[in-house]
Amino acid sequence: MQDPLVHSAAAASGRSEAPRVPQVEDKTAELREALAIVEAQKRQLEIELEDARLLHGISSMMADEDSVDALYQKLVDAATLVMRSDFGSMQRYDRARGELELIAHHGLNEDAVRFWQWVYPGRATTCGKALETGKRVIVRDFENCDYIVGSDDLEAFRKAGVRAAQSTPLLTRNGNLVGMITTHWTHCHEPKERDLRLFDIIARQAADLIERNTTMQALQLQTQSLLEADRYKDEFLATLAHELRNPLAPIRTGLTLLKIGKPGQEARILPMMERQLGHMVRLIDDLLDVSRISRGVVALKPGRVSLGAIIDSAVETSRPLINAASHKFTVTVPGNEVWLEVDETRIAQVISNLLNNAAKYTPHGGQIALVAEVADDAISVRVIDNGIGIPASMLPRIFDLFTQVDKGSERSQTGLGVGLALARHLAEMHGGRIDVASDGDDAGSVFTLRLPASVLAVPEAPAGGEPARGQVAADPLRILIVDDNVDAAESLALLLNNLGHTTGIVLESPKAVATALEFRPDVMFLDIGMPYLNGFDLARDIRSNEALGGVYLAALSGWGTDEDRARSRAAGIDCHMTKPALADDVEKMLSGAGRQSPSRSAGMAPDQIVR
Structure with missing residues (x-):
């Protein structure tokens, strides 16, 4: 008979051993799952380490490169390596043309480079589609792509051995398009997420490089333009000085000869001086015309x-x-x-x-x-x-x-x-x-x-001829000249006196109204750029004085733009002439200036100068 104690112990032992098997299996499964996670993390770390080494190698490859074109080429090579592609290309966006220009490539033959040197938006390529949409475009098989099938580009792809491609727009950090980077495969292919992630890092570098180079080129062009403008300025000033001295020299010599007063010389000296003065006037007029045209202030008078x-x-x-x-x-x-x-x-x-x-x-x-x-x-x-x-x-x-x-x-x-x-x-x-x-x-x-x-216009008979100039005025006028330039005022007065008119001169514009009330002029010549009181303000003062309301006002100034003439009209000036005015022009103006002032029998002595 079995000992009850032994039986009890055996039973107890059997009950304690039965649940131990599933616990071990569970633990083993947990350990295996943890080990798998560790292995996956290890593999991920190895991949990331491999990627880091690859990117570090690419950065090292480009670090010592100074040539921008060489950097473009190395970036295309790196993109091809990362994407495990057979070909690669980089394009710069030409904003003026709205197209992509090929600037670097990997593996493409000369025919392909020529064919895709420029790509417009919507062209039957991945880069043309990406340019049109502004997003990355991936085509795993050109033979089954709706917008590529049947195009000339597909034939070119076949000749180049290209079957698949992806194109990624290169955007600045402000979101502006500066280019495109593309990778191509000889077989049907769709890039993996990991490859695209590394590729985007290279694309970021490419975008930064193009933006930096574009900015640098713009600064270089601006610097070159400024240097050239400065050189042009120096050359122009030297030429202007030379060209103005040419006529000034004979004019000054002519004045010296006139002072000597040797009889019979005037017939030769005066025409010479007149020719040289005309040359100076033409030089200055040409400069003023160019300036006016460049500012868009010249109006044609057809x-x-x-x-x-x-x-x-x-x-x-x-x-x-x-x-x-x-x-x-x-x-x-x-x-x-x-x-x-x-x-x-x-x-x-x-x-x-x-x-x-x-x-x-x-x-x-x-x-x-x-x-x-x-x-x-x-x-x-x-x-x-x-x-x-x-x-x-x-x-x-x-x-x-x-x-x-x-x-x-x-x-x-x-x-x-x-x-x-x-x-x-x-x-x-x-x-x-x-x-x-x-x-x-x-x-x-x-x-x-x-x-x-x-x-072309309809024929019309020409108008009748104008009366001869240079004769003594049939109806002499009383003319007051207001100009702070003594020589200009006196020479004009001398010309008007020779034409039979009576003249007076005012050299300080604030005295002009009082002098005009005393002189009672028919016509007043007003310089515009005078100190204290300019010609526009003086004209307004004259027009506000009832006693001078009928005086004909003529501006004679170095200021002669359309804006200056408009300001003259607004100030009540009847005629705006520019210095130096030709004698014929002065006579023509005076012949049309009506004698509107009151009696001229009283007043200050003719030819008196008020300073």
Whole structure:
């Protein structure tokens, strides 16, 4: 019989051993699960370490590179490596064209590079689609892509061996598009998330590099532009000083000779001084015209005029320069009179500038021809010379401001280099243009002014001639001159006295109203830029005085813009003339200025100067 104690112990032992098996299995499962997590984390850490080493290697590869183009290439190589692709490309976004320009590639052949040098939005490529949508585009198989199938791009992809691609826009940190980076595969492929994550890091570097390089290039261009502008300024000031001294020298010499007073010299000296003064006036007028046109303050004054009259005016202006160089000059115009609706003065100025240019750049005794024609209802005026010609490198710049052919050489000519620039602007304001042709050095040149058919006008008989100038006035006037420049005031008074008028001078504008009440003038010449009281304010004071209400006011000033003329009208000034005014212009103005003032029998003595 079994011992009950032993049986009890065995039973107890059996009960305690039975649950121990599942507990071990559970524990084992937990350990295996923990081990799997550790293994997965280990693999993830190894992948991240591998990625970190890869990125570190890429950064090290680019760290010592100074060339921007080489950096672009290394970034494309790195993108190809990260994406495990067969080809890669990087493009820069050209904002002006709205297209992508290829700047670096990996593995593409020359035909592919030429074919995809520029890509427009919506083109049958992943980069064209990404440019259109602004988002990353992935195509795993070109043969099954709706917008690529049937396109010329698909044929090019087949020739290049490309079957799949992804394109990622390169955006700045402000969200502006600066380029595109693309990777290509020879087989159907869709990139993994890990590859795209690393690729985006490279794309970030590429975007930063393009933005930085674009900014640097813009700064370099701006610096170069400023340096060039500074050089142009120095050259212009030196040229201006030279050109102004040229006429000033004979004028000063002429004044010295007049002071000596040797009989019989005036006949030679005075015309010479007049020519040189006219040259100075033309220089200054050209500069002012260029400035006004660049600021958009020049307004054309079109009118009906014959083409022949315009050419006659231009030739008359340029004839002294042509004759001085003994050029053989011919003019050919249409047999029938041609009428235009243009600004006569400005078009004559254009043709004159072309003639002056030909005269200056044609050696002594050369040949110049002016040929005017009407064809297909358009007008062309050609100025042909056998002068020094224009090098091919200069043709694109010949109309730039302050540009001269052979500047600084022994063939350099006088002038500021504004005549052709001014002529081009004036022609364009009429809807026309100026073309230039030359076969190079010593081959002469041809400048052609072309005006559109829209300027043609219905023929009309020319107006009657104007009365002769320079004679003693039939109806003398009392004229008061208000100008703080003594020489300007006295010379104008001398001219008016010689024409038979009675004059008075006021050198301090605050005294002008009191003097006018005493002098009782018919006409008052007012300088504008005077101290204490400018011409506009003085005109208002005169107009507010009932006793001077009928006085004709004429501004005579160095300020002559359209804005200045408008301010004159607003101040009550009847006529605005710019210095130096021609005698004919002064006479013409005075002939139309009615005698509106009260009796002139009393008042201050004529020719008295009030300081």
